[in-house]
Every structure is written in C-alpha cells, then in structure tokens.
Amino acid sequence: DAGVIQSPRHEVTEMGQEVTLRCKPISGHDYLFWYRQTMMRGLELLIYFNNNVPIDDSGMPEDRFSAKMPNASFSTLKIQPSEPRDSAVYFCASRSRTGGTEAFFGQGTRLTVV
Amino acid sequence: AQKITQTQPGMFVQEKEAVTLDCTYDTSDPSYGLFWYKQPSSGEMIFLIYQGSYDQQNATEGRYSLNFQKARKSANLVISASQLGDSAMYFCAMRETLSGGYQKVTFGTGTKLQVIP
Numbered sequence: 394d395a396g397v398i399q400s401p402r403h404e405v406t407e408m409g410q411e412v413t414l415r416c417k418p419i420s421g422h423d424y425l426f427w428y429r430q431t432m433m434r435g436l437e438l439l440i441y442f443n444n445n446v447p448i449d450d451s452g453m454p455e456d457r458f459s460a461k462m463p464n465a466s467f468s469t470l471k472i473q474p475s476e477p478r479d480s481a482v483y484f485c486a487s488r489s490r491t492g493g494t495e496a497f498f499g500q501g502t503r504l505t506v507v
Numbered sequence: 508a509q510k511i512t513q514t515q516p517g518m519f520v521q522e523k524e525a526v527t528l529d530c531t532y533d534t535s536d537p538s539y540g541l542f543w544y545k546q547p548s549s550g551e552m553i554f555l556i557y558q559g560s561y562d563q564q565n566a567t568e569g570r571y572s573l574n575f576q577k578a579r580k581s582a583n584l585v586i587s588a589s590q591l592g593d594s595a596m597y598f599c600a601m602r603e604t605l606s607g608g609y610q611k612v613t614f615g616t617g618t619k620l621q622v623i624p
Contacts (some may be wrong), residue, residue: 443610
C-alpha cells in the first residue's frame with residue numbers, strides 16, 4: 394500500500410476563495426482523521442470518520458469548514474471562504490480499530506491563504 | 508480541558524546523552540492507548556512507540572522507551588544515547604474509546620528537541 398495520500402502538497406490561495414483538500418486513506422482502515430497543525434496549537438483534531446460516517450466534528454473551527462467521506466477510499470476537507478488565519482498544515486491520518494495500531498499520516502497539505 | 512499535555516515547548520540535549528520528554532493525559536476510558544510520534548523538519552509524522560493502558564511492562568523500541576506511570580497519568584518518552592538525527596518535534600497522542608464505541612486519537616502540542624553536538 395502507498396500509505397495515506399494527500400493532495401495537494403502545497404496550496405496558496407487568496408482570501409475568500411474556496412479550498413478543497415483531499416485524502417486517500419490506507420485500504421482497509423476504518424478510521425480517518427483530519428488534523429490541523431499550527432505553531433500555537435500543535436495538532437488539533439478537526440473531525441474524524443468511522444466507516445465513512447462523521448463521528449465527531451467538534452474540532453471544526455467554524456461553519457466555513459466542512460468535511461466529507463463519500464466512500465472508504467476518499468475524503469475531502471473544504472474551507473469556504475478561506476481566511477488568512479486558516480493558513481496551516483493539514484494532515485489526514487487513517488488507522489485500523491484493531492488493538493494498538495497507530496494512526497498513519499499523510500504528508501500533509503501546507504495551506505497558505507494570502 | 509486538554510486531554511494530552513506536553514509542558515516542554517523546547518528541550519536541548521547533548522549528543523549521546525539521554526533525554527526525557529514529558530506527557531500527561533486525562534481520560535475516563537479504562538482501555539486507552541498512548542503513542543509517541545516524531546516530526547522532523549521535513550514534516551512527516553513518524554510513529555515511534557505505543558503503550559496500552561493494560562500493558563504491564565513499559566514499552567521499548569530500540570533507543571526509545573516509554574516511562575508509563577498509570578497512577579500519575581504520565582507517559583514520558585525516554586530517548587537514550589541521543590543522536591543529531593533525533594532533533595525534531597515530538598508529539599504524544601492518546602487513543603480513547605468514547606460512548607458508542609468510537610475511538611478518538613488526540614495529540615499534545617509537541618516538544619521541540621534539539622540535540623547539541
């Protein structure tokens with residue numbers, strides 16, 4: 394398996410534009426997590442899915458953020474409209490429920506909103 | 508309230524010395540798991556070590572060991588014989604099972620470790 398795949402790796406957009414981040418989890422993993430990393434807050438959990446169903450979105454900062462998982466192999470995180478304070482690295486991670494299996498991370502998307 | 512607390516924003520250690528990175532956690536789940544990840548300057552998240560709440564022995568993986576003190580709710584990472592390549596951000600994370608049986612993984616704010624030659 395190629396691991397968790399995120400795209401794009403880097404995104405620069407203007408304030409007010411819509412941004413869509415994409416994630417392909419590891420096949421067979423039943424959990425998918427979206428995290429946001431900033432210097433001030435570290436790794437914040439935004440939302441996570443189990444078997445494609447959103448379980449907890451309490452970490453989503455505002456209504457401008459939304460996430461979907463239409464099938465087991467694809468998820469998106471959308472920001473509309475984007476603001477400069479959304480600039481961060483966004484990570485997607487997946488894991489299997491079994492035992493102590495760790496979460497496997499994608500390479501992250503570095504988002505810059507100017 | 509923070510579920511995972513890492514109180515050391517930054518640490519320095521001399522090459523070849525041991526260093527302990529602190530992590531405390533809070534959960535009411537009796538069956539939880541604790542993880543440590545390393546994030547070098549290149550940005551990827553690298554899994555280092557895992558400790559289950561029922562594990563009797565402290566976890567070890569090569570030069571990494573986890574000093575698990577359940578009563579104190581602490582899970583400190585010990586790196587022995589530090590190397591220059593250990594310079595990175597280190598994150599403590601916890602997996603807990605919530606109502607409904609769903610498993611959530613949350614992270615601390617991280618500790619930046621710098622190894623000095």
